Amino acid sequence: MITINKNYLDLEKSYLFTDIARKVNAFEKANPDKKVIRLGIGDVTLPLPQVCVDALKEGAEEMGNKETFRGYGPEQGYPFLRDIIAKCDFSDRGIDIDADDIFVSDGAKSDTGNILDIFGPNLKVAVGDPVYPVYLDTNIMAGNKDSIIKLPCTAETNFQPVPPSKPVDLIYLCSPNNPTGSVMDHETMQAWVDYALENKSLILFDAAYEAFISDDSPHSIYEVNGAKKCAIEFRSFSKKAGFTGVRCGYTVVPSDLTVTTENGSEIKLRELWNRRQTTKFNGVSYIVQKAAAAVYTPEGEKQCRENIEYYLRNASLIKEALEEVGYEVSGGKNAPYVWLSIPDGHTSWSFFDYLLENANVVTTPGSGFGACGEGYIRISSFGSYEDCVEAVERIKNLKA
Ligand code: PLP
Numbered sequence: 251m252i253t254i255n256k257n258y259l260d261l262e263k264s265y266l267f268t269d270i271a272r273k274v275n276a277f278e279k280a281n282p283d284k285k286v287i288r289l290g291i292g293d294v295t296l297p298l299p300q301v302c303v304d305a306l307k308e309g310a311e312e313m314g315n316k317e318t319f320r321g322y323g324p325e326q327g328y329p330f331l332r333d334i335i336a337k338c339d340f341s342d343r344g345i346d347i348d349a350d351d352i353f354v355s356d357g358a359k360s361d362t363g364n365i366l367d368i369f370g371p372n373l374k375v376a377v378g379d380p381v382y383p384v385y386l387d388t389n390i391m392a393g394n395k396d397s398i399i400k401l402p403c404t405a406e407t408n409f410q411p412v413p414p415s416k417p418v419d420l421i422y423l424c425s426p427n428n429p430t431g432s433v434m435d436h437e438t439m440q441a442w443v444d445y446a447l448e449n450k451s452l453i454l455f456d457a458a459y460e461a462f463i464s465d466d467s468p469h470s471i472y473e474v475n476g477a478k479k480c481a482i483e484f485r486s487f488s489k490k491a492g493f494t495g496v497r498c499g500y501t502v503v504p505s506d507l508t509v510t511t512e513n514g515s516e517i518k519l520r521e522l523w524n525r526r527q528t529t530k531f532n533g534v535s536y537i538v539q540k541a542a543a544a545v546y547t548p549e550g551e552k553q554c555r556e557n558i559e560y561y562l563r564n565a566s567l568i569k570e571a572l573e574e575v576g577y578e579v580s581g582g583k584n585a586p587y588v589w590l591s592i593p594d595g596h597t598s599w600s601f602f603d604y605l606l607e608n609a610n611v612v613t614t615p616g617s618g619f620g621a622c623g624e625g626y627i628r629i630s631s632f633g634s635y636e637d638c639v640e641a642v643e644r645i646k647n648l649k650a
Contacts (some may be wrong), residue, residue, distance in 0.1 A: 289631075305338055327353065336352060566582060
């Protein structure tokens with residue numbers, strides 16, 4: 251008899267983006283003359299940086315040539331990419347991370363989910379509320395449903411989780427945060443690392459949006475003392491370099507990171523993750539890794555920065571315009587997301603409907619990311635500048 255992983259039956263149906271699409275489609279059908287502006291989805295809209303396009307073409311040529319063709323590559327990623335990541339993302343910023351600690355993958359979504367393969371059942375897991383849903387659902391799939399602790403990310407906590415009073419095993423942190431757009435400062439991150447070291451917890455730090463940091467907030471958790479002993483970090487080229495459709499990211503598992511098993515022996519997590527990857531993953535394609543390496547060339551850095559600045563300009567335009575007419579808004583400074591506190595008398599969904607019907611602007615209801623997201627909507631800055639200008643004008647006019 252075939253048995254299934256019954257934990258999957260505990261998952262709630264994910265209706266958020268389907269419900270949004272259904273409402274938007276119905277609205278467009280009923281109002282074909284209205285131009286709907288989409289500021290809901292967190293996908294990039296600018297094309298790939300030219301250096302990456304060139305590297306993809308060059309890689310494809312190499313693959314088509316008998317002398318330079320490559321078959322399976324190292325599961326952990328090619329040394330040319332791991333070395334340049336270790337240099338540019340870490341050692342040039344004063345962080346000591348070895349290229350061997352870097353595992354190249356097809357993106358942060360897979361890795362933040364797959365990492366649970368190396369842990370046992372019934373872990374006490376802390377996640378933010380609201381949260382990027384992958385952390386929650388993958389823990390339900392792994393059987394941790396009854397031991398998930400939700401940490402409110404509210405105005406009082408600066409829209410980031412704060413350490414709980416009791417010990418937990420795993421902690422998911424995301425900075426800059428999706429969906430709240432909040433970024434952790436050095437002190438807050440240090441408090442989390444101190445908590446983790448004291449309670450023998452492991453931090454799973456998602457830095458998918460680090461490229462949006464434009465002040466001195468930490469880009470990596472390893473900028474904080476002690477983090478190499480208690481944290482795994484996930485990075486992505488998706489938002490940094492427009493790779494959402496190309497697929498590349500990496501995970502850092504420092505060599506000093508260990509957990510103590512029930513019988514008291516110390517196990518190196520890097521060895522377990524390496525075993526997991528070499529068994530279940532055959533690496534990212536050569537041409538994609540070439541394109542990722544091109545991100546670190548001077549021209550690549552420049553082109554990626556221009557794209558990030560474009561989205562950040564959108565974010566600050568949205569934030570400032572909405573503040574001007576009296577909305578309470580956070581995020582949008584070091585992140586592509588603006589988190590808007592909705593006016594009294596509305597729920598997240600009713601305000602979503604109100605904006606769709608009256609301003610013809612699509613946003614994302616905060617309640618879709620967790621109960622503490624109720625009372626907020628997320629506005630994405632990944633659209634075009636012209637669309638953002640028009641969207642905020644329309645929203646402002648509603649107040650007039
Ligand atoms: N982590 C967070 C917080 C995200 O918001 C996203 C995508 O939106 C991802 C990870 C996924 O990244 P990737 O495209 O590298 O899988």
